[in-house]
Amino acid sequence: MNENITNDKKRQFCTFWISDRLYCVNILEVKEIITEIQFTPIPHAPEEIKGYVNIRGEIFLILGLSKLLGFEEKKLDENSKLLIFKTSVIESFGILVDRLGDIAEVGEEMIEENRKSETGTSLEKASSLENIISGTCKLKDRLMVILTAEKLLNAVKEKLLTINEKGD
Amino acid sequence: MLSHIKIGWRIVGGFILCSLMIVLLLTAYNGITHGIYQSIKRYDASFESVKHQGTSEKNNITIKKNRIAVLVYIEKQRRVFIGYCLAAIFICLMSGYFIRKSIDNSISNLNNEVLSLKNCILEGKMTETGNLDNVDPEFQPMLMNTNIISAVLLSHLNAFNVFFIDKKFNILYMTRALCQLLGTEPKDVMGKKCHAILNSAVCKTKNCSCAKSMTSGEIVRTEAKAFNIKGEELKLSKSACCLKDKSKPEGQQIIGAVEFIIDMTEVKNLQEQVQCVSSFQKNEIKKLTDLFGKLSSGNFCVEYDISEKNDTIAESHENFIFMKNKIDEMIKNLSELIHNIREDAGDLDNASEKLRIISEKMHAESSETSNQAENVACTTEEMSRSTNSMASTAEEISVNLTTVSSGATQMSQNMNVVAEAIEEMVRYIENVTNCANDASTVAETAMNMSKTATDTMKDLGNAANEIGKVTEVIKRIAEQTNLLALNATIEAASAGEAGRGFAVVAKEIKELANQSAQAAEDIASRIKGVQGNTDNAVKVIDNVAEIINTINESVSTISNAVEMQTKASNEISYNVIDANKSAANIAASISEIAKGTTDMSTNIGEAAIGANDVAERIQTVSNSAQNNTIGSDKLLKRSKELSAISEKLHSELKKFVIEKV
Numbered sequence: 001m002n003e004n005i006t007n008d009k010k011r012q013f014c015t016f017w018i019s020d021r022l023y024c025v026n027i028l029e030v031k032e033i034i035t036e037i038q039f040t041p042i043p044h045a046p047e048e049i050k051g052y053v054n055i056r057g058e059i060f061l062i063l064g065l066s067k068l069l070g071f072e073e074k075k076l077d078e079n080s081k082l083l084i085f086k087t088s089v090i091e092s093f094g095i096l097v098d099r100l101g102d103i104a105e106v107g108e109e110m111i112e113e114n115r116k117s118e119t120g121t122s123l124e125k126a127s128s129l130e131n132i133i134s135g136t137c138k139l140k141d142r143l144m145v146i147l148t149a150e151k152l153l154n155a156v157k158e159k160l161l162t163i164n165e166k167g168d
Numbered sequence: 169m170l171s172h173i174k175i176g177w178r179i180v181g182g183f184i185l186c187s188l189m190i191v192l193l194l195t196a197y198n199g200i201t202h203g204i205y206q207s208i209k210r211y212d213a214s215f216e217s218v219k220h221q222g223t224s225e226k227n228n229i230t231i232k233k234n235r236i237a238v239l240v241y242i243e244k245q246r247r248v249f250i251g252y253c254l255a256a257i258f259i260c261l262m263s264g265y266f267i268r269k270s271i272d273n274s275i276s277n278l279n280n281e282v283l284s285l286k287n288c289i290l291e292g293k294m295t296e297t298g299n300l301d302n303v304d305p306e307f308q309p310m311l312m313n314t315n316i317i318s319a320v321l322l323s324h325l326n327a328f329n330v331f332f333i334d335k336k337f338n339i340l341y342m343t344r345a346l347c348q349l350l351g352t353e354p355k356d357v358m359g360k361k362c363h364a365i366l367n368s369a370v371c372k373t374k375n376c377s378c379a380k381s382m383t384s385g386e387i388v389r390t391e392a393k394a395f396n397i398k399g400e401e402l403k404l405s406k407s408a409c410c411l412k413d414k415s416k417p418e419g420q421q422i423i424g425a426v427e428f429i430i431d432m433t434e435v436k437n438l439q440e441q442v443q444c445v446s447s448f449q450k451n452e453i454k455k456l457t458d459l460f461g462k463l464s465s466g467n468f469c470v471e472y473d474i475s476e477k478n479d480t481i482a483e484s485h486e487n488f489i490f491m492k493n494k495i496d497e498m499i500k501n502l503s504e505l506i507h508n509i510r511e512d513a514g515d516l517d518n519a520s521e522k523l524r525i526i527s528e529k530m531h532a533e534s535s536e537t538s539n540q541a542e543n544v545a546c547t548t549e550e551m552s553r554s555t556n557s558m559a560s561t562a563e564e565i566s567v568n569l570t571t572v573s574s575g576a577t578q579m580s581q582n583m584n585v586v587a588e589a590i591e592e593m594v595r596y597i598e599n600v601t602n603c604a605n606d607a608s609t610v611a612e613t614a615m616n617m618s619k620t621a622t623d624t625m626k627d628l629g630n631a632a633n634e635i636g637k638v639t640e641v642i643k644r645i646a647e648q649t650n651l652l653a654l655n656a657t658i659e660a661a662s663a664g665e666a667g668r669g670f671a672v673v674a675k676e677i678k679e680l681a682n683q684s685a686q687a688a689e690d691i692a693s694r695i696k697g698v699q700g701n702t703d704n705a706v707k708v709i710d711n712v713a714e715i716i717n718t719i720n721e722s723v724s725t726i727s728n729a730v731e732m733q734t735k736a737s738n739e740i741s742y743n744v745i746d747a748n749k750s751a752a753n754i755a756a757s758i759s760e761i762a763k764g765t766t767d768m769s770t771n772i773g774e775a776a777i778g779a780n781d782v783a784e785r786i787q788t789v790s791n792s793a794q795n796n797t798i799g800s801d802k803l804l805k806r807s808k809e810l811s812a813i814s815e816k817l818h819s820e821l822k823k824f825v826i827e828k829v
Contacts, residue, residue, distance in 0.1 A: 012661050027661040033654055103657045
């Protein structure tokens with residue numbers, strides 16, 4: 001209790017692993033983490049969109065991040081978990097992670113915000129990493145990449161647009 | 169005498185007395201000056217009268233007389249006035265002195281009371297109070313307040329375990345809390361010796377904290393056991409400090425001691441309980457390790473005995489009892505198994521020993537048979553020679569006939585001996601067959617036993633596997649708990665300030681889950697150890713089974729050899745019957761010789777043929793006997809092998825110790 005009060009300037013992140021790399025999202029964006037990873041596939045959807053899940057009557061769209069971040073996709077196993085974002089933050093959706101980490105408390109001074117590049121076309125925007133990654137955090141032994149739900153969703157939307165444009 | 173009047177009134181009385189004196193003095197002064205004034209006036213009037221009457225000797229004398237009278241009067245008045253003054257000053261001084269003395273008295277009374285109270289408290293007589301009757305009413309509230317202060321302090325002190333003693337260890341005061349702890353009443357302990365009431369282990373020794381403190385003048389701490397009035401044991405931590413009266417000269421300042429006692433009984437008991445349990449568990453685990461070490465080296469003559477049970481270790485003890493029952497069961501099963509194998513090996517040993525003796529006997533018998541056959545051969549030769557002699561001298565025949573007859577009789581007897589020997593041999597061989605069969609069944613039983621042992625071991629392995637599965641379940645539960653804790657942390661973060669407490673709880677739960685997972689891992693590694701031991705035991709049992717197989721093979725070899733032996737002895741039997749028949753023929757021939765000596769010469773050839781035939785038969789008998797010897801040699805060899813194998817089995821079984829030596 002006291003520790004938390006003194007570390008008021010610290011931020012809490014929920015960490016997870018995708019293709020043996022550490023990522024995290026702000027804990028305030030997370031609704032919950034669930035272990036049931038059976039989702040209803042959506043026909044003709046791109047690879048990034050895994051399908052829908054029904055959590056206590058609420059429908060969430062599930063994104064797979066491996067492809068979006070440029071890694072090989074791993075098979076689902078017992079460590080695979082679904083991280084669901086709060087509906088109040090952004091649209092009802094969640095992401096599929098390979099393995100769950102822990103709750104990380106980091107000071108503001110350890111976080112390095114990504115420089116924003118607002119210029120460029122929409123195609124460039126979609127392809128540039130800056131639009132997916134909102135910052136990095138230097139931990140003692142490794143680097144933790146900070147993602148935000150909004151940017152992830154935007155990136156997927158952009159990609160869908162470009163695919164549609166190409167299709168046209 | 170003034171003590172009952174208030175001091176203020178006393179001072180006022182003094183002032184009133186002084187002012188009365190001054191008024192008196194002033195009145196006296198006034199009277200005196202008035203008198204002087206009247207005298208001088210009279211004196212002046214006498215001068216006036218003199219002036220009118222003229223100067224005369226008589227007037228002069230009158231003036232002189234008046235003047236002297238005035239002077240005398242003035243002198244007298246002056247003396248009176250001085251006397252008055254002195255008296256007034258004296259009365260003032262006296263009244264001042266008495267008032268001062270009475271005030272001094274009152275204050276010193278108060279001082280004395282307070283001082284005596286202080287001394288009492290200093291000496292540890294905490295219940296003493298100042299006597300209100302000894303001070304003036306004015307100071308009574310002050311003393312009363314002082315008493316109240318000391319009483320309040322005493323009531324505060326009563327909450328602690330404290331007692332005061334003088335230099336001779338007499339209890340001056342003991343607080344109510346300490347009395348309750350010791351089970352006595354404060355009024356019962358007053359003036360008694362402290363070691364009579366407290367009765368702790370260090371009392372009356374040089375380790376007594378009070379005694380130490382009184383000699384060193386410092387604060388001394390000790391820990392000691394003591395007994396209260398009900399005989400219950402108390403563990404006390406004692407701090408003693410000497411009481412000093414600094415007003416006394418150096419070296420006599422110490423007048424007693426105060427001891428502060430903390431009841432550590434429950435703390436100590438708990439500590440002891442925890443120590444007891446941990447040492448018990450440590451001890452038991454060490455015993456178990458030794459036990460399993462002995463078991464793995466093959467020593468089954470061990471028993472796991474659990475240390476004495478008491479209330480503090482009941483729960484652990486129960487667990488260990490359960491463990492002990494399981495281990496005892498295991499040891500008992502294994503011991504019984506090995507015991508059975510060993511008994512069977514003993515049976516096998518006996519059987520092979522018997523077999524060896526029989527085959528040795530058989531060997532001896534067949535040697536005898538050989539010798540008898542040789543004897544027969546010799547006799548036949550003699551007979552041949554006799555026949556030759558018969559041919560050369562017919563006269564000698566009648567003489568030699570007796571010899572022939574006796575030779576034939578001997579042969580017949582020898583044949584009977586051979587037949588008997590063979591019969592005996594056949595009996596022995598039957599015995600050997602029976603023994604071999606016995607050995608075979610024993611070996612089979614041993615095989616079954618080892619199979620049962622293997623099955624038991626497999627059951628044990630399966631049980632260990634099931635425990636392993638349970639640990640898997642525990643691990644899964646821990647993982648699930650971890651996830652729940654994570655979700656709880658997320659919820660707590662969402663709740664913001666209100667969720668901080670909840671976040672701490674979630675963190676604790678997560679740590680708990682991690683610990684559970686570690687514990688499950690620990691159990692899994694231990695199960696692996698047990699499985700390794702079980703595998704070893706299975707291997708040993710397999711070795712035993714192999715040895716039993718070897719024994720079985722040897723037994724069947726013996727059976728075959730015995731069969732061959734039986735065949736050979738049957739053959740000998742037939743040959744002996746043939747030889748008997750031939751001997752009968754010889755007897756018939758001899759009777760024919762006896763019938764007519766004339767036919768003798770013609771019949772000699774026939775006799776010679778008969779003798780030759782006998783010689784041939786004897787040869788066959790000899791051959792059979794030799795065969796028999798070879799067969800029995802083989803049998804002897806096999807039985808020795810069997811002995812060696814059973815010896816090996818014994819040495820293998822000696823590794824296991826199942827009974828106490």
